[in-house]
Amino acid sequence: MTRGMRALGGAALLMAVWALALLASVRWGAVGLSTAQVMQALLGEGPGTAVTIVRELRLPRALQASLVGAMLAASGATFQALLRNPLADPYVLGVSSGAAMGAVAALALGGPWAQPWTLPWAAFAGAVAALLLVLALASRAPSGWDARTVVLAGVGVSAFGGAVVLLLLSFVRDVETFRAAVLWTMGSLAAASWTSVAVLAAYAVPGLALLWAGGRALNALSLGEDTAAYLGVRVVAVQRTLAAVAALLAAAAVALSGVIGFVGLIVPHAARMLWGSEHRRLLPVAALLGATFLLLADLVARLAAAPGELPIGVVTALLGVPCFLWLVQRRARP
Amino acid sequence: MLLVAGAAAGATVAEWVVERVRFRYPGATRAAVDGVTLRIAPGEATALLGPNGSGKSTLLRLLLGRLRPQEGRVVFADRPLERWPRRVLARWVGVVPQEEETPFPLTVRDLVAMGRYPHLGPWRRLGPRDEAAVATALRSCDLESLAERPIDALSGGERQRARLARALAQEPRALVLDEPTASLDFGHAMELFEVLHGWARCGATVLFVTHDLNLAARYAQTLVLLDRGRVVAAGAAASVFDPGILEAVYGWPVRIVRHPGPGPDTGVPQVLPLRPGP
Numbered sequence: 001m002t003r004g005m006r007a008l009g010g011a012a013l014l015m016a017v018w019a020l021a022l023l024a025s026v027r028w029g030a031v032g033l034s035t036a037q038v039m040q041a042l043l044g045e046g047p048g049t050a051v052t053i054v055r056e057l058r059l060p061r062a063l064q065a066s067l068v069g070a071m072l073a074a075s076g077a078t079f080q081a082l083l084r085n086p087l088a089d090p091y092v093l094g095v096s097s098g099a100a101m102g103a104v105a106a107l108a109l110g111g112p113w114a115q116p117w118t119l120p121w122a123a124f125a126g127a128v129a130a131l132l133l134v135l136a137l138a139s140r141a142p143s144g145w146d147a148r149t150v151v152l153a154g155v156g157v158s159a160f161g162g163a164v165v166l167l168l169l170s171f172v173r174d175v176e177t178f179r180a181a182v183l184w185t186m187g188s189l190a191a192a193s194w195t196s197v198a199v200l201a202a203y204a205v206p207g208l209a210l211l212w213a214g215g216r217a218l219n220a221l222s223l224g225e226d227t228a229a230y231l232g233v234r235v236v237a238v239q240r241t242l243a244a245v246a247a248l249l250a251a252a253a254v255a256l257s258g259v260i261g262f263v264g265l266i267v268p269h270a271a272r273m274l275w276g277s278e279h280r281r282l283l284p285v286a287a288l289l290g291a292t293f294l295l296l297a298d299l300v301a302r303l304a305a306a307p308g309e310l311p312i313g314v315v316t317a318l319l320g321v322p323c324f325l326w327l328v329q330r331r332a333r334p
Numbered sequence: 335m336l337l338v339a340g341a342a343a344g345a346t347v348a349e350w351v352v353e354r355v356r357f358r359y360p361g362a363t364r365a366a367v368d369g370v371t372l373r374i375a376p377g378e379a380t381a382l383l384g385p386n387g388s389g390k391s392t393l394l395r396l397l398l399g400r401l402r403p404q405e406g407r408v409v410f411a412d413r414p415l416e417r418w419p420r421r422v423l424a425r426w427v428g429v430v431p432q433e434e435e436t437p438f439p440l441t442v443r444d445l446v447a448m449g450r451y452p453h454l455g456p457w458r459r460l461g462p463r464d465e466a467a468v469a470t471a472l473r474s475c476d477l478e479s480l481a482e483r484p485i486d487a488l489s490g491g492e493r494q495r496a497r498l499a500r501a502l503a504q505e506p507r508a509l510v511l512d513e514p515t516a517s518l519d520f521g522h523a524m525e526l527f528e529v530l531h532g533w534a535r536c537g538a539t540v541l542f543v544t545h546d547l548n549l550a551a552r553y554a555q556t557l558v559l560l561d562r563g564r565v566v567a568a569g570a571a572a573s574v575f576d577p578g579i580l581e582a583v584y585g586w587p588v589r590i591v592r593h594p595g596p597g598p599d600t601g602v603p604q605v606l607p608l609r610p611g612p
Contacts, residue, residue: 084437213456219448223434229400230431231504232424232452276484277438 010275014288018066021295025062026054028299030307056194064192065298066291067200068257069267070208071249073290074283076264077271078211078246081218081279082239085150086327089264090250093154094130096261097161099247099254100184102126104168116199116256123251130157131247151328162259186311187260189298196256203252207245208287214242215280222277260294260313262320267293269323347411348426348508348539350374350397354406357396366392368563369406374556376508379530379540381550383574384560385584390543393560394512397541398429424452428501430511433493439486442496446471446481449503471503474529490517498526508539515546527553547605551575552593559583575603 040046041054076089090096106113106122138149220228271286301310358365367389395401408415450464475495515523534540551571559567561583567574587608593599
């Protein structure tokens with residue numbers, strides 16, 4: 001009973017922290033608003049500019065930050081368990097830059113593939129291609145993957161994907177190249193709209209639910225494929241399904257917000273430190289923490305260089321790279 | 335009449351029948367398991383013995399459906415192994431693997447609760463019946479005081495017990511253990527085997543791989559000695575512990591002595607490897 005109460009209390013606390021971060025994100029910006037003004041604007045009252053700022057700009061942006069953070073964090077936690085590798089996340093694995101490649105290629109082709117609802121699938125194709133390439137490079141007989149080779153291959157594919165994206169962008173003349181380049185290499189939430197929030201939610205809700213349903217299988221798989229099989233997991237089918245769902249979540253996030261690194265790496269580790277590694281608890285906790293983390297990172301990105309803004313990937317990388325290097329050296333010297 | 339009754343009862347017992355099974359790893363020059371035929375009887379303990387590279391682990395993986403035989407067949411509880419869905423098999427057979435990776439340490443309770451996986455759907459929570467199975471497993475492996483500790487804070491022997499508890503939480507009819515005493519001192523090894531002995535006495539099938547011939551002789555009713563993928567001897571310790579056979583298989587001179595007792599092991603044959611010299 002007490003364990004159940006503690007979990008419930010923890011969930012309530014995380015929700016409250018996320019809600020506060022959401023409020024902060026809507027209040028602060030180039031124009032500061034009071035909580036009362038925000039509440040009025042949400043109801044459609046008060047000055048028209050405040051209503052527009054809150055309802056059309058800041059709220060969709062804050063919700064997009066939340067969704068993208070949750071998707072990247074859950075995707076990272078899943079990849080870490082599937083590969084039994086604490087260094088895995090969609091960015092390090094090259095999945096994000098593969099997704100960016102797919103999305104930019106679709107945009108360059110134009111037509112039906114460049115619509116907001118279909119763009120995630122183009123990104124997904126790139127993400128899966130990158131993931132398969134990395135896994136093929138790092139596969140080790142008879143089964144499993146070498147942890148260090150996965151990271152090396154992922155970093156290689158990531159760098160290559162980034163270069164291809166910039167190459168493609170340099171041929172596309174009808175977009176504002178520099179802004180687009182920032183979006184596809186460092187991430188940006190500046191283009192958030194209610195449409196993009198709806199698209200993200202359409203991928204996030206079933207995707208996160210599927211990963212959560214696979215939580216017990218992830219527990220088993222994190223102990224090794226043999227152990228998982230002996231506990232009754234259909235190893236290959238479950239691995240493929242969960243990897244595909246995690247890649248799709250990352251791809252949808254990248255398709256609408258660009259490549260935002262290290263969220264999927266550091267958030268699951270923070271969640272594990274707080275709530276342990278049991279994936280049915282870990283996945284929701286990581287998703288909520290990821291949402292909160294990206295809201296705060298976006299707030300920093302908007303406030304630090306106001307009235308301009310930093311690419312959000314710069315903020316997450318400044319926080320994420322030291323964490324990544326710490327994990328690397330801890331792993332090298334156990 | 336008796337025969338018919340026996341056959342009907344056979345449908346519900348955890349028994350392996352292995353017929354002329356052969357398995358060769360791709361690229362290997364000889365078969366790892368080469369024409370093995372044996373029966374692993376229910377309600378008793380069977381020990382798989384043999385020197386390094388004799389095919390024990392491969393045979394275990396064939397018995398557990400992790401490898402498919404290239405020739406011959408494996409039948410478990412009257413059904414060919416490949417027709418057992420993984421989840422159903424996991425309700426019948428609990429496996430205690432050797433040391434496993436723990437990159438993201440779970441608590442002992444979470445690890446043991448994973449034994450309920452084959453009994454639960456993806457959306458279901460642990461019910462009272464599952465909680466009871468977990469509690470019983472923790473108690474029978476003396477892990478209650480460690481239940482909330484992360485497994486990477488445990489000693490090798492405690493982790494071994496946690497893996498055994500996880501297999502017990504599956505409530506299986508057969509237990510399979512891969513070198514269960516490799517990281518245990520003799521006190522903990524004896525304790526573990528007493529638990530297994532109790533399980534076999536309750537009608538469970540116990541199968542374990544070990545390098546410890548003497549423990550095998552004391553706790554297993556049937557010993558199976560493998561050498562280069564073939565069964566060279568099978569049966570009670572008295573028949574398998576033949577100095578000629580053991581010396582040929584292990585390439586080392588041995589003497590067979592009788593356990594001096596007291597206790598239930600009095601008179602059981604034990605193997606003493608000899609030192610060279612006069």
